[in-house]
Amino acid sequence: xxxxxxxxxxxxxxxxxxxxxxxxxxxxxxxxxxxxxxxxxxxxxxxxxxxxxxxxxxxxxxxxxxxxxxxxxxxxxxxxxxxxxxxxxxxxxxxxxxxxxxxxxxxxxxx
Amino acid sequence: xxxxxxxxxxxxxxxxxxxxxxxxxxxxxxxxxxxxxxxxxxxxxxxxxxxxxxxxxxxxxxxxxxxxxxxxxxxxxxxxxxxxxxxxxxxxxxxxxxxxxxxxxxxxxxxxx
Numbered sequence: 090x091x092x093x094x095x096x097x098x099x100x101x102x103x104x105x106x107x108x109x110x111x112x113x114x115x116x117x118x119x120x121x122x123x124x125x126x127x128x129x130x131x132x133x134x135x136x137x138x139x140x141x142x143x144x145x146x147x148x149x150x151x152x153x154x155x156x157x158x159x160x161x162x163x164x165x166x167x168x169x170x171x172x173x174x175x176x177x178x179x180x181x182x183x184x185x186x187x188x189x190x191x192x193x194x195x196x197x198x199x200x
Numbered sequence: 201x202x203x204x205x206x207x208x209x210x211x212x213x214x215x216x217x218x219x220x221x222x223x224x225x226x227x228x229x230x231x232x233x234x235x236x237x238x239x240x241x242x243x244x245x246x247x248x249x250x251x252x253x254x255x256x257x258x259x260x261x262x263x264x265x266x267x268x269x270x271x272x273x274x275x276x277x278x279x280x281x282x283x284x285x286x287x288x289x290x291x292x293x294x295x296x297x298x299x300x301x302x303x304x305x306x307x308x309x310x311x312x313x
Contacts, residue, residue, distance in 0.1 A: 119299070121299035125304075131306055132290055132304035132306045132307045133243075133290065133292075133304040134304070135301050182298075182300075186250075186294050186296070186298065186299070186300060187233070187258075188233075188245075188292075190242045191242055192240060192242035193242050
Protein backbone atom coordinates (compact mmCIF):
# COMPACT_ATOMS: atom_id res chain seq x y z
CA UNK A 90 0.00 0.00 0.00
CA UNK A 91 0.90 3.66 -0.06
CA UNK A 92 3.47 4.79 2.48
CA UNK A 93 5.46 7.81 3.59
CA UNK A 94 9.04 8.23 4.76
CA UNK A 95 10.12 11.29 6.72
CA UNK A 96 13.66 12.24 7.55
CA UNK A 97 14.88 10.82 10.82
CA UNK A 98 15.24 12.72 14.06
CA UNK A 99 14.19 16.02 15.60
CA UNK A 100 15.00 19.32 13.98
CA UNK A 101 16.39 22.11 16.14
CA UNK A 102 16.96 25.55 14.68
CA UNK A 103 17.14 29.21 15.61
CA UNK A 104 14.36 31.70 15.11
CA UNK A 105 14.27 33.14 11.57
CA UNK A 106 16.20 30.16 10.16
CA UNK A 107 15.07 28.27 7.06
CA UNK A 108 13.22 25.02 7.71
CA UNK A 109 13.09 21.97 5.44
CA UNK A 110 11.53 18.66 6.38
CA UNK A 111 11.90 15.92 3.80
CA UNK A 112 9.04 13.62 2.86
CA UNK A 113 9.02 10.93 0.19
CA UNK A 114 6.14 8.63 -0.61
CA UNK A 115 5.31 5.43 -2.45
CA UNK A 116 1.91 5.29 -4.02
CA UNK A 117 -0.25 3.76 -6.70
CA UNK A 118 -2.81 5.78 -8.53
CA UNK A 119 -3.24 9.50 -7.92
CA UNK A 120 -3.14 10.17 -4.20
CA UNK A 121 -3.39 13.45 -2.35
CA UNK A 122 -0.56 14.58 -0.08
CA UNK A 123 -0.80 16.44 3.22
CA UNK A 124 1.23 18.01 5.96
CA UNK A 125 -0.30 17.98 9.41
CA UNK A 126 0.99 19.78 12.50
CA UNK A 127 0.56 18.74 16.12
CA UNK A 128 1.12 21.23 18.91
CA UNK A 129 1.87 19.90 22.41
CA UNK A 130 -1.07 18.09 23.96
CA UNK A 131 -3.27 18.54 20.90
CA UNK A 132 -4.61 16.53 18.00
CA UNK A 133 -3.43 16.94 14.41
CA UNK A 134 -4.33 20.00 12.37
CA UNK A 135 -4.12 20.15 8.60
CA UNK A 136 -1.32 22.53 7.62
CA UNK A 137 -1.45 22.24 3.83
CA UNK A 138 -2.34 19.86 1.04
CA UNK A 139 -1.80 19.11 -2.65
CA UNK A 140 -4.09 16.97 -4.75
CA UNK A 141 -2.17 16.48 -7.99
CA UNK A 142 1.32 16.58 -9.44
CA UNK A 143 3.02 20.00 -9.45
CA UNK A 144 0.44 21.47 -7.06
CA UNK A 145 1.92 23.69 -4.38
CA UNK A 146 0.21 23.74 -1.02
CA UNK A 147 0.82 26.74 1.23
CA UNK A 148 -0.33 28.05 4.58
CA UNK A 149 1.11 30.24 7.36
CA UNK A 150 4.35 30.70 5.42
CA UNK A 151 4.84 26.96 4.91
CA UNK A 152 4.99 25.49 1.41
CA UNK A 153 5.26 22.04 -0.18
CA UNK A 154 5.17 20.98 -3.82
CA UNK A 155 3.81 17.64 -5.04
CA UNK A 156 6.69 16.20 -7.10
CA UNK A 157 5.62 13.07 -8.89
CA UNK A 158 8.97 12.57 -10.65
CA UNK A 159 10.84 12.41 -7.34
CA UNK A 160 7.85 11.15 -5.28
CA UNK A 161 8.48 13.91 -2.78
CA UNK A 162 6.51 16.51 -0.82
CA UNK A 163 9.11 18.41 1.19
CA UNK A 164 7.92 21.03 3.67
CA UNK A 165 9.67 24.41 3.74
CA UNK A 166 9.41 27.68 5.60
CA UNK A 167 11.67 30.62 4.99
CA UNK A 168 11.78 32.11 8.49
CA UNK A 169 10.59 30.07 11.45
CA UNK A 170 9.23 31.44 14.71
CA UNK A 171 9.21 29.98 18.20
CA UNK A 172 5.48 29.37 17.74
CA UNK A 173 6.28 26.92 14.90
CA UNK A 174 7.68 24.46 17.45
CA UNK A 175 5.55 21.34 16.99
CA UNK A 176 5.53 17.87 15.46
CA UNK A 177 5.01 17.73 11.70
CA UNK A 178 3.55 14.72 9.88
CA UNK A 179 3.52 14.00 6.17
CA UNK A 180 0.60 11.87 4.92
CA UNK A 181 -0.64 10.24 1.71
CA UNK A 182 -4.11 8.94 0.88
CA UNK A 183 -4.83 5.35 -0.08
CA UNK A 184 -7.78 3.00 -0.31
CA UNK A 185 -11.12 4.43 0.83
CA UNK A 186 -9.76 7.77 2.02
CA UNK A 187 -7.40 6.24 4.51
CA UNK A 188 -4.23 8.15 5.33
CA UNK A 189 -0.76 6.71 5.74
CA UNK A 190 1.43 8.85 7.95
CA UNK A 191 5.14 9.30 8.30
CA UNK A 192 6.66 8.97 11.76
CA UNK A 193 6.71 12.72 12.30
CA UNK A 194 9.45 15.25 12.99
CA UNK A 195 9.74 17.23 16.19
CA UNK A 196 10.71 20.80 15.34
CA UNK A 197 12.16 22.96 18.10
CA UNK A 198 12.76 26.63 17.38
CA UNK A 199 15.11 28.40 19.77
CA UNK A 200 14.73 32.15 20.35
CA UNK B 201 -15.57 24.73 11.44
CA UNK B 202 -15.44 20.97 11.49
CA UNK B 203 -15.42 19.66 14.97
CA UNK B 204 -14.35 16.23 16.10
CA UNK B 205 -14.78 15.76 19.81
CA UNK B 206 -13.32 12.96 21.90
CA UNK B 207 -15.01 12.27 25.21
CA UNK B 208 -11.91 12.36 27.41
CA UNK B 209 -8.51 14.04 27.27
CA UNK B 210 -6.90 11.81 29.88
CA UNK B 211 -7.82 8.38 31.22
CA UNK B 212 -6.11 6.11 33.71
CA UNK B 213 -7.29 2.51 33.84
CA UNK B 214 -6.20 -0.67 35.55
CA UNK B 215 -5.07 -3.73 33.61
CA UNK B 216 -8.04 -5.85 32.60
CA UNK B 217 -10.64 -3.08 32.71
CA UNK B 218 -12.98 -2.45 29.79
CA UNK B 219 -12.65 0.98 28.23
CA UNK B 220 -14.84 2.92 25.81
CA UNK B 221 -13.37 5.83 23.90
CA UNK B 222 -16.06 7.95 22.30
CA UNK B 223 -15.78 10.24 19.31
CA UNK B 224 -18.40 12.55 17.81
CA UNK B 225 -18.18 14.63 14.63
CA UNK B 226 -20.56 17.36 13.59
CA UNK B 227 -19.96 17.59 9.83
CA UNK B 228 -22.00 14.65 8.60
CA UNK B 229 -18.85 12.85 7.43
CA UNK B 230 -19.17 9.32 6.14
CA UNK B 231 -15.70 8.14 7.17
CA UNK B 232 -14.41 7.86 10.69
CA UNK B 233 -11.09 6.53 11.96
CA UNK B 234 -9.29 5.52 15.11
CA UNK B 235 -5.49 5.83 15.28
CA UNK B 236 -2.99 5.34 18.03
CA UNK B 237 0.10 7.47 18.25
CA UNK B 238 3.32 6.29 19.87
CA UNK B 239 6.75 7.95 19.95
CA UNK B 240 8.90 6.85 17.05
CA UNK B 241 6.05 4.99 15.39
CA UNK B 242 3.87 7.85 14.19
CA UNK B 243 0.16 7.21 13.70
CA UNK B 244 -1.12 3.72 13.09
CA UNK B 245 -4.65 2.95 11.96
CA UNK B 246 -6.64 0.73 14.31
CA UNK B 247 -10.07 0.70 12.66
CA UNK B 248 -11.94 2.55 9.97
CA UNK B 249 -15.66 2.98 9.28
CA UNK B 250 -17.08 4.25 6.00
CA UNK B 251 -20.75 4.07 6.96
CA UNK B 252 -23.06 3.33 9.84
CA UNK B 253 -22.56 -0.23 11.10
CA UNK B 254 -19.70 -0.74 8.63
CA UNK B 255 -16.12 -1.21 9.78
CA UNK B 256 -12.78 -2.36 8.46
CA UNK B 257 -9.67 -3.41 10.30
CA UNK B 258 -6.68 -1.17 10.04
CA UNK B 259 -3.06 -2.07 10.59
CA UNK B 260 -3.23 -2.91 14.30
CA UNK B 261 -6.77 -4.08 15.23
CA UNK B 262 -5.74 -6.74 17.76
CA UNK B 263 -7.11 -6.03 21.22
CA UNK B 264 -9.62 -3.47 19.93
CA UNK B 265 -13.15 -3.39 18.57
CA UNK B 266 -15.36 -0.56 17.35
CA UNK B 267 -18.98 0.43 17.14
CA UNK B 268 -20.76 2.82 14.84
CA UNK B 269 -24.48 2.87 15.48
CA UNK B 270 -25.00 6.47 14.38
CA UNK B 271 -23.27 8.39 11.63
CA UNK B 272 -21.81 11.01 13.94
CA UNK B 273 -20.42 8.68 16.59
CA UNK B 274 -17.59 6.16 16.46
CA UNK B 275 -16.53 4.28 19.56
CA UNK B 276 -13.31 2.41 20.23
CA UNK B 277 -13.59 -0.44 22.71
CA UNK B 278 -10.76 -2.02 24.62
CA UNK B 279 -12.29 -5.19 26.03
CA UNK B 280 -9.53 -5.95 28.53
CA UNK B 281 -6.83 -3.35 28.74
CA UNK B 282 -3.15 -4.18 28.96
CA UNK B 283 -0.17 -1.98 29.68
CA UNK B 284 0.94 -2.09 26.04
CA UNK B 285 -2.24 -0.20 25.16
CA UNK B 286 -0.96 2.86 26.98
CA UNK B 287 -0.93 5.43 24.18
CA UNK B 288 -2.44 8.53 22.64
CA UNK B 289 -5.64 7.68 20.76
CA UNK B 290 -6.78 9.95 17.97
CA UNK B 291 -10.16 9.96 16.26
CA UNK B 292 -10.65 11.49 12.82
CA UNK B 293 -13.39 11.95 10.24
CA UNK B 294 -13.53 12.75 6.54
CA UNK B 295 -16.17 13.09 3.85
CA UNK B 296 -16.82 10.37 1.30
CA UNK B 297 -15.14 12.29 -1.55
CA UNK B 298 -11.97 10.60 -2.73
CA UNK B 299 -8.54 11.79 -1.54
CA UNK B 300 -9.76 14.38 0.92
CA UNK B 301 -8.20 15.34 4.21
CA UNK B 302 -9.22 14.02 7.60
CA UNK B 303 -10.13 16.17 10.59
CA UNK B 304 -8.84 15.14 13.99
CA UNK B 305 -10.06 15.30 17.53
CA UNK B 306 -7.85 16.53 20.36
CA UNK B 307 -6.78 13.05 21.38
CA UNK B 308 -7.19 10.85 24.46
CA UNK B 309 -4.12 9.99 26.48
CA UNK B 310 -4.80 6.54 27.95
CA UNK B 311 -2.57 5.16 30.66
CA UNK B 312 -3.03 1.55 31.73
CA UNK B 313 -1.48 0.67 35.07
